[in-house]
Each structure stands twice: as C-alpha cells, then as structure tokens.
Amino acid sequence: MAETLRRVLSRGSAAWSGEAVTVEAGSPLLLLGVPASGKTALLFAAALEAAGEGRGPVLFLTRRPLQSLPRGVGAALDPRRLQKVRFQYPPSTRELLRLLCSAHEAPGPAPSLLLLDGLEEYLADEPGPQEAVYLAALLLDTAAHFSRRLGPGRDCGLMVALQTQEEADSGDALQLALLQRYFPAQCWLQPDAPVPREHGVRACLEPGGLGPRTEWWVTFQPNGEMMTTPWPTRAGDFSSAEGSSSRAHP
Amino acid sequence: MLDCAMAVALPAVVEELLSEMAAAVQESARIPDEHLLSLKFVFGSSAVQALDLVDRQSITLISSPSGRRVYQVLGSSGKTYTCLASCHYCSCPAFAFSVLRKSDSLLCKHLLAIYLSQVTRTCQQLNVSDKQLTDILLTEKKQEA
Numbered sequence: 001m002a003e004t005l006r007r008v009l010s011r012g013s014a015a016w017s018g019e020a021v022t023v024e025a026g027s028p029l030l031l032l033g034v035p036a037s038g039k040t041a042l043l044f045a046a047a048l049e050a051a052g053e054g055r056g057p058v059l060f061l062t063r064r065p066l067q068s069l070p071r072g073v074g075a076a077l078d079p080r081r082l083q084k085v086r087f088q089y090p091p092s093t094r095e096l097l098r099l100l101c102s103a104h105e106a107p108g109p110a111p112s113l114l115l116l117d118g119l120e121e122y123l124a125d126e127p128g129p130q131e132a133v134y135l136a137a138l139l140l141d142t143a144a145h146f147s148r149r150l151g152p153g154r155d156c157g158l159m160v161a162l163q164t165q166e167e168a169d170s171g172d173a174l175q176l177a178l179l180q181r182y183f184p185a186q187c188w189l190q191p192d193a194p195v196p197r198e199h200g201v202r203a204c205l206e207p208g209g210l211g212p213r214t215e216w217w218v219t220f221q222p223n224g225e226m227m228t229t230p231w232p233t234r235a236g237d238f239s240s241a242e243g244s245s246s247r248a249h250p
Numbered sequence: 251m252l253d254c255a256m257a258v259a260l261p262a263v264v265e266e267l268l269s270e271m272a273a274a275v276q277e278s279a280r281i282p283d284e285h286l287l288s289l290k291f292v293f294g295s296s297a298v299q300a301l302d303l304v305d306r307q308s309i310t311l312i313s314s315p316s317g318r319r320v321y322q323v324l325g326s327s328g329k330t331y332t333c334l335a336s337c338h339y340c341s342c343p344a345f346a347f348s349v350l351r352k353s354d355s356l357l358c359k360h361l362l363a364i365y366l367s368q369v370t371r372t373c374q375q376l377n378v379s380d381k382q383l384t385d386i387l388l389t390e391k392k393q394e395a
C-alpha cells in the first residue's frame with residue numbers, strides 16, 4: 001500500500017521520474033498524525049491516485065461526509081476518477097463492523113483499495129485492546145476477500161488513518177503497538193518547521209519489511225496548494241517542486 | 251498451501267518449519283519426528299494441544315459462495331472459537347492475553363492447529379450461505395462484548 005502513497009508524495013518532487021507503476025498492493029498501511037496534520041488530504045489523494053490506475057473502484061469509509069474538499073487535490077480532481085471512489089459513512093462502530101462482516105454480500109466489482117479515515121473515532125466506541133484488534137483483523141480480512149475476488153495477481157490495498165495524540169498515555173501506546181502488528185507499513189505525519197515561516201508536515205513512510213524509509217516535507221499553501229519535497233531538502237529542490245504542485249480550495 | 255496473507259504475521263522461521271512439514275506430509279503422509287520436536291521447541295505445550303485438536307478434527311473451514319472464508323475451532327472445553335482466515339486473529343482468551351497483551355507467545359493453540367490442519371490437510375469443510383457467513387463474523391463480535 002505504501003507504493004500508492006509514495007506516488008502521491010513524489011508527484012511534486014524532482015526525485016520522481018515516472019518509475020514503473022507497480023500493481024502490487026503491498027502491506028496494509030497505517031497513516032498516523034496529530035489533528036490537522038493532513039491525514040484526510042493524503043488519504044483522499046491516495047483514493048484519486050488509485051482510481052486513476054485503471055483498476056477497480058475505491059471504497060472510502062469515514063464516519064461522516066467530508067465537509068469540504070480536502071486540501072491539495074485540485075488538479076487531480078478528475079471527475080472520472082472521483083466517480084470511481086465510493087464513499088460510505090458507517091455512523092458507529094457497530095455499523096462499521098456490520099459493513100465489514102457483510103462486505104462479501106455487496107454486489108458489483110470488488111474494490112482495489114479500501115480506505116478508512118478516522119479509526120480513532122471508531123476505537124473510542126470500543127476502548128478495549130481486543131476490540132481494536134478485532135476491528136483491525138476484520139479490515140485485513142475484508143481487504144483479503146476483495147483481493148481474492150479481484151483474481152490472481154491483483155490485490156486490494158488497505159490504508160487506514162489514525163489520529164495520534166501529542167501526549168499519548170500508556171493505553172494509547174499499547175493500542176498502537178497492537179495495531180502496528182496488523183499494519184506493517186506506516187506513514188507518520190509530523191508537524192515540523194525547518195523553515196520558520198512555512199507551515200508544513202514531515203511525512204515519513206516506512207513500507208514495512210525491508211523496504212527503505214522515505215521522507216518528504218509537505219506544505220499546504222494558504223491557497224490550498226499541496227507541495228512535497230524529498231527530505232532532507234537540497235537548496236535547489238524547492239523550485240522544481242513548485243511546477244508540479246496542485247491547486248485546490250483551502 | 252498456507253494462506254499467504256496469514257503468513258504476514260508469522261516469523262520466517264515458523265513459516266519455514268510449516269512449509270517443510272507440508273512437504274514431508276505430502277511425501278510420507280505423516281509429520282516426521284524431528285519436525286514435531288521443533289514444533290515443541292518453538293511453541294511449548296501449545297504444540298501438543300494443537301496436535302490434539304488436529305487429531306480430533308476440531309478445525310472447520312467455513313466458506314460461502316462469495317469465496318469468503320473463516321475458521322472455527324472447537325476447543326477442548328467445548329467452546330467454539332472463530333479465527334479469521336486471512337490474518338492473525340483468534341477469539342480465545344489466550345490469544346488476547348498471551349499473544350496480544352504480553353507478546354510472550356507467537357500463536358494460540360487454535361491458530362497453530364489451523365496451520366497444522368492446512369499442512370496435514372485434515373480440515374473439515376462447511377459451506378454456508380453468504381448471509382450465514384456474515385452472521386458468523388458478527389456473532390464473533392457479540393461473544394467478545
């Protein structure tokens with residue numbers, strides 16, 4: 001799953017020059033970050049990226065409809081891509097579990113990517129560690145079922161966003177450690193400020209297994225532009241990033 | 251033979267042992283003694299209990315026409331545990347405590363029994379409707395609550 005996110009994050013950088021597009025879904029990925037660190041924007045960008053790969057539809061689960069277009073997706077917002085993203089809004093953990101448990105009853109083509117935004121809201125309903133693990137395991141099981149329906153050589157990816165607290169207590173740490181067992185790939189979004197006047201996050205992608213760790217510097221401009229540069233940034237890289245960044249409403 | 255997604259959560263050494271066992275079983279229709287010893291070495295008393303579950307044919311693979319599958323294991327106490335076929339999850343208390351919370355064991359006896367029944371091909375098969383499979387997965391949730 002890290003590959004889709006890598007493409008999203010590399011779109012605006014010089015380091016990326018149209019590498020071979022892999023169809024391998026890769027390990028389930030957990031997208032972690034404090035509030036307002038851009039998790040939904042990245043998840044949405046990943047949905048549009050996957051929808052443009054000529055594969056099956058994308059299933060996007062979140063507790064409530066998005067109030068506005070996430071930051072930084074303007075230029076990528078091709079209506080044909082958006083049409084392939086199916087949004088579903090399970091209002092409670094019980095409804096989310098029902099949706100996952102009955103996913104094999106849903107008609108139509110199997111999704112090639114399963115996304116869940118705001119896992120922390122569902123976990124808040126069911127605070128025990130075993131409940132968290134059952135939910136994680138069911139997400140994996142649902143994606144595995146979609147993969148089987150897609151047929152040989154095609155997998156359904158899984159990417160889940162979880163909000164972390166700046167000051168985590170021991171319960172949170174245990175829950176995160178348990179979830180990480182089910183999501184070998186992780187992407188951390190950390191607000192950071194190497195250049196004081198810019199507001200941005202550092203995105204650190206660990207694809208799981210022996211894959212290399214990659215980092216980007218992601219900034220959201222006042223006009224909604226999302227810009228990414230490989231981290232650590234060399235002096236000349238900012239200019240090359242600007243040309244390919246996208247425009248959207250903030 | 252082994253569900254590939256399931257192997258995600260297994261250390262390479264265990265995966266290797268299981269595939270060696272699978273090859274040996276295919277050749278001689280039994281698990282060689284040295285493999286049983288390795289199993290005991292890695293999993294301790296769970297290995298014996300898991301083999302006992304396999305012997306008693308306590309493992310059932312439940313499938314629906316959709317292709318979705320789930321395992322159920324009839325424990326020695328008479329209680330049935332549900333294990334997700336595609337990843338590493340069992341509804342038993344030992345899994346919650348030793349495997350998840352304390353991290354001092356790799357698998358509970360039920361998950362190990364599933365792997366072993368895949369190796370020895372002694373899994374019971376049961377076909378249910380798509381709706382029934384949904385209910386099995388949802389009931390699993392209720393048991394825990």
